[in-house]
Amino acid sequence: MSVRHALLALLSDGPKFGLQLRQDFEARTGEVWPLNVGQVYTTLQRLERDGLVAGEDADDDLADGGPRKHFHITPAGEVELGHWLRTPPDLSSPPRDELVIKVLVAVQVAGVDVHEVIQVHRRYVVELMQQWTRLKADATTADEDLGFALAVDAELFRLDSVVRWLDAAEGRLRRRPVDVAAAPATPRTAAPLPMPAPRRRTGLRR
């Protein structure tokens, strides 16, 4: 869970209060991923339990009377943070992408124009990208927005990859000899009839 390590990273700068941690987190990630206070405290408790951070009561109390805890990172925490930064995330097993499934289904369902389905998704994704780009364009290139810019770029590249996949999928579908579902086998497609099946399987594996 990345919130855990994000908090460790924030604490590596120096001791901080819980609320301060939340504000810093949102500032660093460009307010792209909002975080609620409860989540911050739950995570901090677990970190304390695991011996990665240490908390101590501050001298001043909060207005509501609760103890105001001051957190700092332990040496074990620093080791864990370093280990985490260098461990690649698990990318080997594909996520269950809903869009991919929808396109695959559209290919199978008779009477559905798969190109139209693809275009609907593409338009939506491009519109999303336009919005992100507009955000980026409006933002000034000041230092405090660096995290924001990085996050927006990540989102744009992710969406871009979706558009590219849609383009590739469309190209692949277009090169299909005939629409297998819609048209009966013609003499021209009769010979290479086994071909579409393996192709579809290839598509499935991806």
Add this chain to the structure above:
Amino acid sequence: MSMLEMRQVTKRYGHGPTEVNALRGVDLCVDPGELVAVMGPSGSGKSSLLTIAGSLEAPTSGEVFVGGADLLAMSRNETARLRRRSIGYVFQDFNLLAGLTAAENVALPLELDGTSVKVARRAAMLALGELGLDDKASRFPDQLSGGERQRVAVARAVVGDRRLLLADEPSGALDSENGEAVMRLVRAACSRGVAGVVVTHDAQLASWADRVIFLRDGRVADSTAAVPGPESLLTGGRPS
């Protein structure tokens, strides 16, 4: 009034068995200050759309108006003058004339139009200054990086009082950072009232546009709606 207006434009290349229909009845309007992206796979006719809009090629049928002037009614010399005064071009590569410095390249369309060397140079320096290239003004194209070259090309495309900016994969040969820089310049030009058309297959480039048109087999297949406010993206809104 639209800066660029194309009505039922078709373009055919070749004859008989080698006939290719690049465009089949395309309608396109671009208003001043608007940036339109044309997306499509290769062979979809997007480059033909741009060359026809830029008077480099005549359509097989249909009408093209730039700033209200009918391109088809113009002579070769008149379209050349239109390109000098009203239309700016940015290509994927090979945008600048070797042998002329950055400033001279930018000043060239003005000089071709009869502006004196001094006035043209002043305008060129101004355009380069806005792009942060003042210190590169006296360099030759081969002494500039790819990104700088493309920025000079944008400067040349908007220098003077040009109102229509046409770009064909303007950052195709650049990395994403330089590509973004170029698109920022195009965007900035549009915000000053220039009408822009960017042709690309790259969604990231297209996403800089106000409107994205999807071209398939020479036809406009789809287009995006107007961009909603950016706030819709952030669930919690942006704290001030």
Add this chain to the structure above:
Amino acid sequence: MNGATTALPRSANGGRAARRALVRWSVRLFRREWRQQLLVLSLLTLAVAATIVGIAIGANATTTVQAELGSASHLLTIDGHASKLSEDLDAARAAFGTIEVISHQDVVVPGSVAPLDLRDQDPHGAFKHATLRLVSGRYPTGPDEAAVTDGAATALDVQVGVAVRTGDRTRQVVGVVENPLNLSDEFVLVPTGQATPAAHVSVLAHITDEQLTSFHTIDGTGLSVQSGGDVTSSQAAAIMLAISTVGMLFIGLLAVSGFTVMAQRRLRALGMLESIGATDRHVRLVMLANGAVVGLVSAIAGAALGLTAWLGFAPHLERILRHRVEHVNRFDLPWWALVATMALAFLTAVVAAWWPARSVSRVPVVAALSGRPPDPQPAHRSAAVGALLAGGGYLLLFFWRSTAPMLVAGILATTIGMLFLAPVAIRALAAIGGRAPVSIRLALRDLVRYQARSGAALGAITLAIGIAATIAVADSSMQATADAAAPNGNLRDTELVVYLGRESTAPIPDASATALATAQASAQQIVTAVGAASAITLQAAINPDAATLPPLGNQPGGRMPASLAKVKSIGNGTSVQIVSAIYVATPELLASAGLTADGLDPAADIVSPRDLNGLQLELGRRDPTVPKVQVYDLAAYTSEPTTMISTASMQRLNLQPITAGWLIRSDSALTSAQISAARRIAADAGLTIETRTTTGPNGALGTDSTTIGALIALAVLAMTVGLIRSETAGDLRTLTAAGASTRTRRWLVGATAGALGLLGAVLGILGAHLAVLAWNHGRLGSLAHTPIANLLMLIVGLPLVAMTAGWVLAGRQPPTIARAALT
């Protein structure tokens, strides 16, 4: 609101500012890319330099009249025996103003037929001072002093400080002189007034033709007038014009092919220029400006190179031109012609750039931006234009070749017509090679695809070969069709004739048997001296009834040999002009002319290679005999003993044979050392020899011109093949990537060079034959003696050499080709 609707009152082409910007770009491009244009530049420079050297040589080669007249316009020669010589001279002085009078005597050279001229020329004479120069020693001053030229010193076997016998006087040689304008002019110089009695007197004056015609004082007999001036200077101008025209054509063709390649290379840049609003005229201007820069640079560089070469090599030319090229004379060039050449070179480069500029400005912008070459023009249309131009030009050459403007127009039209025809020839060759291996097929197809430049290249090669072939064909046809006037000269340069008398038609001394044996022995010595095998005895025919002539002056007496002469009655006397000596047709002499006694016409009295019918047989008898002459086929030389009288005719006319001399033939041309050795032997024995005196056409010229033409054609080939192949470097890379070996690349380049060479040779030789035919007004006979060896060398050798060179050189890919595609 926008630029299109706010029409500003500016010119459609942007006016001066636009032109200035484009010229600036063009000049900048030239400065950046001059290395890529180096081939074009250097060949243009060479062509300009060659034209300028040619003009300089032309200007200096036409001074033979000057060598005789100096700065005078007319030379009057008066017989020295004229009754009132001094009155005539006074009258001439009165009529013409300043005159220069030179008296001449003949000095007999012992052992030689040709006498030497003795003249009393004043070194500071009014007109001829430039034709006399002191080489060493001093000018003669007293009546017993003389100076000689080096040739005369050799002939007379004297040197400075030695006495020389001239006629009846003995003089001391005090200096060596020369005629700097004609080093072949050999003479003895004596002080003014010391050449008495004069054999003839020359009077030089600078006068108009009107002055001459109004001058009647000198009586008609023994007066001959020679004028210089107008005729020669217009000839020189015509030669220069022709040289310039051909030179410029050559430059033009080279430049067209070079600029076409350049236009192709800049196609994308020009397309981009158009995309930012340049008009067609702007695009043309860029190319024209480039042409102008290239023209300007090569005109200046070529002029500098040509002048340097001229000044540096002028001394070496003296030997060829046979006159001194003084420091002063070296700068005495027709400057107007040089400036005109430079201007023409500049103009030619601009015009040559216009052609590709026109075609590149017509390329659609989109095609230009993607670097696609313009579609080749349909071949049949250019063929029609070419045929029309070539035909028209040929007719001009055929009918009006004598008028200079028509000549130039004819050459221009024919050559440009050939240029238009070239694509057809290339297409034909490509069609023939359609089934050849892939590398050859690809090479030929590239030639067709890049027709504009390959056509121009072919034109240049054709022109180079055409000129060479024309010279070779013309030279050999000139040799073959030499007519009875025998411009060939007196003898072949391998021949030497020994006479018992003073010359071929002089009295033959009555020699005793022992004297004849001595003479025979001397002749044999000469045979050994010149390295010949044997001597053929020559027998003259004499009239036994005629009286033996007494000695006259230094001429011995003896029997007059029979000869053929033109006899005219003048008043109550007769004038006899001997045309040819005749010899007895002994089997030995007949064989030497390639004849046999059986092959002769029994009805003919005389056989000769010259048509001498109608002449009288001069026998010293009163009754005229006009013999029948059988003409046989042999190149005619005036003194060669080839005119023979049959023995039957001898008997009929009651003539007797008498030994007159010997004909000696060597295998190679006689050297001057051999000739002077022979002359010394002859002088000691009281004999006389005759050798070749003039230089006429010879085969060496044809071979030289063939070699030079082939070399020029090869240079042009190297340039164009390099250009064409460098433009298709991309193809070559693709081929290499597709697994083509070095061998393929070699064949590709070799086939390109070979094809262009072959087509150029065929077209050039065809053109040369047509040119010679036109020159001879369609006499097909003039082509009968085609120099087959030379032409074979061109038509087979040139393509082979080109192909081999291409094959060898293509092995190593020049680094520039690898870099060419990166722009």
